[in-house]
Amino acid sequence: MVRGVDEEADVDSDVVTTNLIGTGKRLGVLTSGGDAQGMNAAVxxxxxxxxxxxxxxxxxxxxxxxxxxGGDGIRRLDWSDVGSILHLGGTVxxxxxxxxxRERAGRLRAARNLVERGIDRLVVIGGDGSLSxxxxxxxxxxxxxxxxxASGEITDDQAAAHPDLRFAGLVGSIDNDLVGTDMTIxxxxxxxxxxxxxxxxxxxAASHQRSFVVEVMGRHCGYLALMAAVAGGCDYVLVPENPPADGWEERMCAELARGREAGRRDSIVIVAEGATDRSGRPxxxxxxxxxxxxxLHEDTRVTILGHVQRGGTPSAFDRWCSTLLGHEAALEVxxxxxxxxxxxxxKGNRVARLPLMEAVRRTREVPAFIEAGDYDAAMAARGASFVEMFGIFxxxxxxxxxxxxxxxxxxALIHAGGLAPGMNTIAKVAVRLGIARGHTMLGVQGGFTGLRxxxxxxxxxxxxxxxxxxAGARLGLRRDVPxxxxxxxxxxxxxxxxxxxxxxxxGWNAYRAAQLLYSERDRYPAFRIPIVCVPASIDNNLPxxxxxxxxxxxxxxxxxVIDRVKMSAEAVNRCFVVETMGRYCGYLALMSGLAGGAERVYLHEDxxxxxxxNADTDWLARSFATGRKLALVVRNENANPLYTTDVVTRIFEQESCHRYDVRQTVVGHQQQGGAPSPFDRLLATRLASRALNRIDDEFASGGTEGYYLGIVESTLQARPMAHMMAEMDPTFRRPxxxxxxxxxxxxxxxxxxxxEREA
Incomplete structure (x- = not known):
């Protein structure tokens, strides 16, 4: 067990908990099967x-x-026992x-050890075998x-006190193979x-004009292979759910050759470890x-990524999502x-409760579908987004x-508003899918000013x-609204x-510009064309x-950044105040606080x-006086126009009485720079495809409507542009x-x- 300084303790000292649903109850938590990044956040x-x-x-x-x-295999945990583990891979x-x-004798011993400790509630984090x-x-x-x-190993009173075992399962699996959910830990x-x-x-590969074949995990699930192929801009992919038809070798080589003829200097093929042909041959x-x-007579190398896929620091998503799931699992039991x-x-940014054995049964059906040659059923079981992405690839x-x-x-494609990683992905996918679907694709350079x-x-x-x-936006962009x-x-x-x-x-200025053109179509006939808005903004504040x-x-x-500043404080007592971007939307502040283990989060919404x-200053003084080494405060850039990050830092520093240092970190444009994450590449791909779908529908019907796209609870929707302003708070530029x-x-x-909570 990792023990250490409790870095992630309190929020507001005036929070009152009136419903202690766990009073007198004992809960056990375990991780089983293969490890997965994010398990520690769930624990x-x-x-x-x-x-x-x-x-x-x-x-x-x-x-x-x-x-x-039993024995030391079951140990009681305190609050600080799970401090400083959010950023760790594996499971502590x-x-x-x-x-x-698997043997009854083993389960009998397990039951005895739990009853002896008064534990009759379990949260298990593992794969389908562990949950079964x-x-x-x-x-x-x-x-x-x-x-x-009956055998006298426990008393009748103990037996009567624990008649049932209450449990909840969390799926920890890098394969993302649980049918019925969007993502697994x-x-x-x-x-x-x-x-x-x-x-x-x-x-x-480009340096040497080489080809690479990359093998990734996924015995029965092609999620990692397919999504990596899309997000990595790869040339070919082989997944278990939809084995290639006979002659796939010729088709693959033909496409690799076409790419070379078009000037590409590298070729990458992704193979899931469980890929087979339609005869079942690996x-x-x-x-x-x-x-x-x-x-093709090309110099080709093989890279098998293996267990490196399981290891390392969990992503921000695997931290906040696993925290959400662990919280709900504890409440459930x-x-x-x-x-x-x-x-x-x-599922859809929400917690979903699934009957355990039904979920396991449906998950285990997929290999059976593949073995029986029912590839349509295997694909459908993976969900609509998997099928859609397979088609797009x-x-x-x-x-x-x-x-x-x-x-x-x-x-025509135009970028506008602030820079968002993934804009180039939108452009590439829109251009290539547009051409493949029969269109001439145009790029507007420099936003609406460039169009003008x-x-x-x-x-x-x-x-x-x-x-x-x-990174960046090859077409260029401007924030100006015409x-x-x-x-x-x-x-x-x-x-x-x-x-x-x-x-x-x-972002929002792009949407405003599009809405302006839409609203002026009666005066300017050139605006009577389908216009589709695609959300691209780090602020995450679009309708x-x-x-x-x-x-x-x-x-x-x-x-x-939060991980690094926390490590920098190991040798001193320090409070960090980290400022995020987001304008008047606190999404980045709250989610980074949740994923980074912040004790305080300041939002404009609050x-x-x-x-x-005053309350937070008092809390810091008390907490550091009793042994705290590190505190983390995250502040949205526009949380308050007067209590700026600098002011908050100075207040905390003034009242520290030299018991701890206070430092501020304004992350700034690092949040807009860098290569887009796999999630942003995949989202950009789906949205670009759907934008073209909507345009094709308008062409087919002779329509000239405007729309704005987005995902709401897993469903990708297109809403009429006429409704846009009704969804927004125009003063603070957020939904x-x-x-x-x-x-x-x-x-x-x-x-x-x-x-530390006050009654």
């Missing part, structure tokens, strides 16, 4: 949520084996694939307890490892290498409501055409080569370029979408008052409803020491 959340509600918590070390062995309480637990064992153990529990009482981090490797391989990375070398022992999953890897013709519809001045160029297939993972006096020149530019549709990717392209990359940049600053504000109580639940 931390389970422990602190349970302690916050008056329960006692025990860590069960080395998975089910610790439950069977260990994991083990216990063979003993948990379900069987729960069903068998009454019989096991009765047998233990560890999948996002593993995908980041793979895409980082692909980005690195692409540079060395397709190995070495075989793919052999095919490429024999048929401590509550007095009816519970059938669910899997607590993540097919269009990109094996396009119907790579050149525009004179009769094509002309679709006629800076429009035709973009071909090879023009956007390598843009997928590039003035009314600019509209005539913009309309003339659209007419001169014969633009039939417009895709606008950017109709719970997530915008760029926000995940910015969040990761923040968490990376404001900052003098009373709160009237923001889903992530509901996570604020979780920050408090995992940060406030129960003994």
């Amino acid at each position: 931390r959340a389970v422990v602190r949520t349970a302690l916050s509600h008056g329960a006692e918590v025990f860590a069960i070390y080395e998975g089910y084996q610790g439950m069977i062995d 309480i260990g994991t083990f694939r216990s063979m003993d637990f 064992g948990l379900n069987a153990f729960s069903a068998e529990w009454p019989e096991l307890v009765s047998e233990l009482a 560890g999948a996002d981090s593993a995908l980041r490892r793979i895409v980082d490797a692909i980005d690195a391989l692409a540079s060395t 397709i190995s990375a070495d075989y793919v290498k052999q095919v490429i070398e024999e048929r 401590l509550g007095d409501h009816e519970s059938d022992g669910p899997v607590i999953g993540f 097919g269009e990109l890897a094996e396009p119907g055409r790579v050149h525009a013709d004179a009769t094509s519809k002309r679709v 001045d006629g800076h429009v160029v035709q973009l071909g297939w090879s023009d956007v080569e390598g843009w997928t993972g590039e 003035e009314v006096s600019d509209l005539y020149r913009i309309s003339r530019a659209l007419e001169d370029q014969q633009v039939d549709a417009l895709i606008v990717a950017g 109709g979408s719970e997530l915008a392209v760029g926000a995940d990359t910015a969040l990761q940049a923040l968490v990376d 404001g900052i008052t003098l009373a709160r600053l 009237k409803k923001q889903w992530w504000l509901g996570l604020r109580p979780i920050v408090e639940a995992v940060s406030v020491r129960p003994e």
Whole structure:
């Protein structure tokens, strides 16, 4: 167990908990099966949520084996025992694939050890095998307890006090293979490892004009392979759910050759470790290498990433999402409501409760579908977004055409507003899918100012080569919203370029500009074209979408900075005040605080008052006086116009009485820079494809409507532009409803020491 300074303790000292649902209850938490990044965040959340509600918590070390062995394998945890573990990979309480637990004798010993400690509630974090064992153990529990009482190993009173085992499961699996959920713990981090490797391989491959074959994990699930191929801009992918038809070798080599002819200097093929052909024969990375070398005579290398995909620091997403899931799992097992022992999953930025064995059954059906040759069923089981992404990759890897013709519809793409990582991905995917679908694609250089001045160029297939993972915005952009006096020149530019549709990717100013053109279509006939807005903003403050392209990359940049500043304070007593971007939207501040283990988060949505600053200053003084070494405060840049980051830092420093230092870190434009994260690349890809779908629908119907795209609870929607302003708070440039504000109580639940709360 990692023990140390409690870096992530309290929030507001005046928070009152009136419903201690865990009083007198004892809960065990264990991790089992393969490890996954984010398990530690889930353990931390389970422990602190349970302690916050008056329960006692025990860590069960080395998975089910610790439950069977007893002794030091089951140890009580305190608040500080799970401090400083958010950023650690693996699992600090260990994991083990216990063979003993598969035998009844082992489960009988496990039941005895739990009953002796008064534990009859479990949270298990593991794969489908671990969760199946948990379900069987729960069903068998009454019989096991009765047998233990009859043999005298436990007393009748102990048996009567623990008639049932209440449980909840969390799926820790980098494969992201649980049917019915969007993401499992560890999948996002593993995908980041793979895409980082692909980005690195692409540079060395291009230097030597080489081909690489990369094998990734996924025996029965192609999530990592497919998403890495899309996010890495790769040339071909082989996944278990949809084995390639006979002759795939020729088609693969033909596409690799076409890419070379178009000027590409590298080729990358992704192979899932469980990939087979339609006869069930495994397709190995070495075989793919052999095919490429024999048929294309290219220097080809194999990279098998292996367990590096499991290791390392968890991503920001795997920290905050695992915290959310661990919090909900603890509440599930401590509550007095009816519970059938669910899997607590993540779907559409919300917690989803799934019947455990139903979820396991559906997950295990996928390999059976593959073996039976029912590939449509296997693909459908993975979900609509998986199927959609597979189709998009097919269009990109094996396009119907790579050149525009004179009769094509002309679709222009423009970036506007602030820079967001992933804008280049939107451009590349829109251009290539647009060409493949029969359009001529145009790029507007320099935002709406560039459109006004006629800076429009035709973009071909090879023009956007390598843009997928590039930082910045190759087309350029401006924050300016056109003035009314600019509209005539913009309309003339659209007419001169014969633009039939417009895709606008950017932030709030981009949306305002698009809405202005839409509203002036009666005066300017050139604006009577389909206009589709794609959300791209690190602020994550756009209407109709719970997530915008760029926000995940910015969040990761923040968490990376938080990790570093926390490490810099190891030798001193220090409070850090970290300022995030976001304007009047606190998304980055709250989510980085949740993922980084902040004790205080200041949002514009909540404001900052003098009373709160006084309370927080008093808390800091008390906390450092009693042994704290580090405190972290995260502040949204516009949380308060007077209580700036500098003012807050100076107040804390003045009142520290030299017991601790106070330092401020303004992260600034690091949040806008850097290569887009895999999530932002995938989101950009889906949105670009949907924007073209919407434009094609308008072309087919003869319509000229405007829309803004976005994802709401896993569903990608297109809303009429006429509704845009009704969703927004125009004063503070953010949606009237923001889903992530509901996570604020979780920050408090995992940060406030129960003994410091005022009754």
